[in-house]
Amino acid sequence: MWPTAWSKRQLETFHLVLGFGEVGGNGCDGGTGGGPLPAAATAGPTWSQFGTAAAAAVPKPGTAAAISPSCDPDPDLRCQHWVEFDWTVGEDESTVALKLQSQVMVALPAPEDWVRVRLVDTGMTIVTEGEEGESSWTFQPKIAVKMAVEKRREPLRVLRICRTSGTGGGGGTYVDAGLSLAKVFPGDSLEAVAHLSIPEGPVGIWTTRIQQWRSLITLNLSSCGLTVLPPEISALTGLQKLYLDNNKLATLPVELGLLGELRVLRADQNTLISVPIELRQCSKLVELSLEQNKLVRPLLDFRTMLKLQTLRLFGNPLDFLPEILPCKSLRYLSLANVRIEASEDLSVVSVTVETDASAAAGYFTAAKHKLSTFFSLVFRYSSCQVYILALKSVF
Numbered sequence: 001m002w003p004t005a006w007s008k009r010q011l012e013t014f015h016l017v018l019g020f021g022e023v024g025g026n027g028c029d030g031g032t033g034g035g036p037l038p039a040a041a042t043a044g045p046t047w048s049q050f051g052t053a054a055a056a057a058v059p060k061p062g063t064a065a066a067i068s069p070s071c072d073p074d075p076d077l078r079c080q081h082w083v084e085f086d087w088t089v090g091e092d093e094s095t096v097a098l099k100l101q102s103q104v105m106v107a108l109p110a111p112e113d114w115v116r117v118r119l120v121d122t123g124m125t126i127v128t129e130g131e132e133g134e135s136s137w138t139f140q141p142k143i144a145v146k147m148a149v150e151k152r153r154e155p156l157r158v159l160r161i162c163r164t165s166g167t168g169g170g171g172g173t174y175v176d177a178g179l180s181l182a183k184v185f186p187g188d189s190l191e192a193v194a195h196l197s198i199p200e201g202p203v204g205i206w207t208t209r210i211q212q213w214r215s216l217i218t219l220n221l222s223s224c225g226l227t228v229l230p231p232e233i234s235a236l237t238g239l240q241k242l243y244l245d246n247n248k249l250a251t252l253p254v255e256l257g258l259l260g261e262l263r264v265l266r267a268d269q270n271t272l273i274s275v276p277i278e279l280r281q282c283s284k285l286v287e288l289s290l291e292q293n294k295l296v297r298p299l300l301d302f303r304t305m306l307k308l309q310t311l312r313l314f315g316n317p318l319d320f321l322p323e324i325l326p327c328k329s330l331r332y333l334s335l336a337n338v339r340i341e342a343s344e345d346l347s348v349v350s351v352t353v354e355t356d357a358s359a360a361a362g363y364f365t366a367a368k369h370k371l372s373t374f375f376s377l378v379f380r381y382s383s384c385q386v387y388i389l390a391l392k393s394v395f
Contacts, residue, residue, distance in 0.1 A: 012089040012163070014202070016100070019158030019195070020108055021080030077195060079158055083107045086164065097183040104184070111151035118146045155192040156185060160220075163200040181205060191215055199223050199243075210235055222246055234258040245269055257281035268292055268312070280304050291315050291334060302326050314339060314354075 083104055087096045122142045181190065190212050197220035198205060210232045213219075218241040221229075226247040233239075234255035241264040244252075249270040256262070257278025264287045265279075272293035279285075280301035288305075289312035290298070297320040302308065308327045314334035324330065333340045337354040 014087060014089070015162055015164040016085045016087070017158070017160040018083040018085075018104065018156060019077065019079030019081070020083070020154040020156055022157070077158060081108055081154060093180060094183070097180065100184050108153050111153045113149055114152045116148045116150055118148075120144045120146055156189060157192060158195045159190075159193050160195075160197040161202060161205065162198065188212070194218070196220070214238070217241065219243070229253050231255040237261065240264065242266070252276055252279075254278045260284070263287070265289070274298065275300055277301060283307070286310065288312070296320070298322065311335075 085100050085103055087099075120143070122144045124139045125142050192215055193213060194215055195218040196213060196216055197218070199220055199222040210230065213236060216236050216239055219236065219239060220241075220243040222243050222245040224247060226244070226249055229244065229249060229252060231253045232255075233253065236259065238261055239259050240261050242259075242262060243264075244267040246269045247267075249267060249272060251272065251274055252267065254276040255278075256265075256276060257280070259282060261284060262282045263284055265282070265285065266287070266289040268289055268291040270293050272290060272295055275290065275295065275298045277299040280303070283304045283306070285305050285308055287310040288308060289310065291312045292315040295313070295316040295318060298313075298316075298318075300322045302322060302324050303326045305327060307329055309329050310332040311324065311327065311330060312332070312334045313321075314337070318336065321335065324333075331342045331344065331346075339352040339354070340349065342349045
């Protein structure tokens with residue numbers, strides 16, 4: 001019998017999903033950040049369909065493992081071609097890379113010829129004008145046209161890696177997961193990736209050369225055991241969705257304020273004790289979720305978050321709630337031990353009061369009334385005039 005420690009390591013298995021071609025879904029497409037899906041993307045299978053009986057006609061060369069729902073929070077992404085691949089930590093890296101390359105080659109159509117046209121500044125030239133004796137001259141740039149034919153495959157747009165089995169538990173245990181993406185996708189192949197998801201996966205894949213992920217729209221780093229979010233995340237200027245749930249983050253970097261396109265920020269179930277005031281610069285935020293943290297007096301400025309529709313602060317020991325009246329679009333609010341959700345037109349408002357102290361992290365156990373904490377937070381300033389609170393008497 002093999003030693004126990006060796007056996008556990010052999011069971012550490014990762015599941016890789018690659019999406020090639022145009023991508024779209026849930027309001028995000030490959031480059032416009034919204035709008036209807038491209039025709040090509042609509043024709044392709046969604047992430048949730050791929051790997052199911054409904055997608056039996058989709059070619060899946062090689063191993064096709066069961067898809068874990070935790071691998072991505074956006075299952076409706078569409079790609080023209082999907083590739084799945086499993087490998088176990090401890091396998092020879094070169095062999096794993098070769099198998100993956102072969103599977104990708106089989107799954108994708110043959111490369112197409114593309115013509116690259118470049119305009120090159122070759123310097124300046126002197127141009128003389130006018131008659132002899134009265135002529136004048138000027139400098140004009142010389143532009144050369146260079147053309148080249150190159151072979152291109154469908155670009156890699158979606159990349160997901162997650163742990164599928166084993167006893168490793170927390171993410172990041174094996175930083176490189178025994179697979180170097182540089183060996184499989186050399187050069188700038190990763191620069192077109194729009195959606196990167198590595199829940200419980202090898203976080204080192206992302207932190208190495210962050211600049212190569214400059215096209216990212218969605219980044220999922222849930223359950224990766226993160227204690228720090230690198231400030232270099234500010235380089236991802238086109239990022240729209242950031243998922244940081246179930247990590248060990250005590251703070252978030254001030255550089256998050258530089259992500260001007262950010263729509264969704266989730267950092268539930270961390271150890272956050274503060275939120276950077278620079279987050280107010282993310283004026284396009286639609287969803288902000290910070291449930292089950294340690295926030296007491298968060299420095300949240302909602303005056304610029306006019307598009308905010310979802311605000312989740314459930315399970316935090318708050319003794320202060322910043323003014324939320326500017327959030328005219330708010331349709332979901334969780335606070336203290338209360339969750340409130342309204343329909344788009346505000347015709348229906350549903351309220352859930354959590355009475356299980358364990359589920360609410362003991363937040364209101366010392367309160368005289370189960371709603372005391374909630375009332376003490378919202379009946380300050382004019383927060384109680386927020387539409388979903390003022391339209392209907394719910395208590």
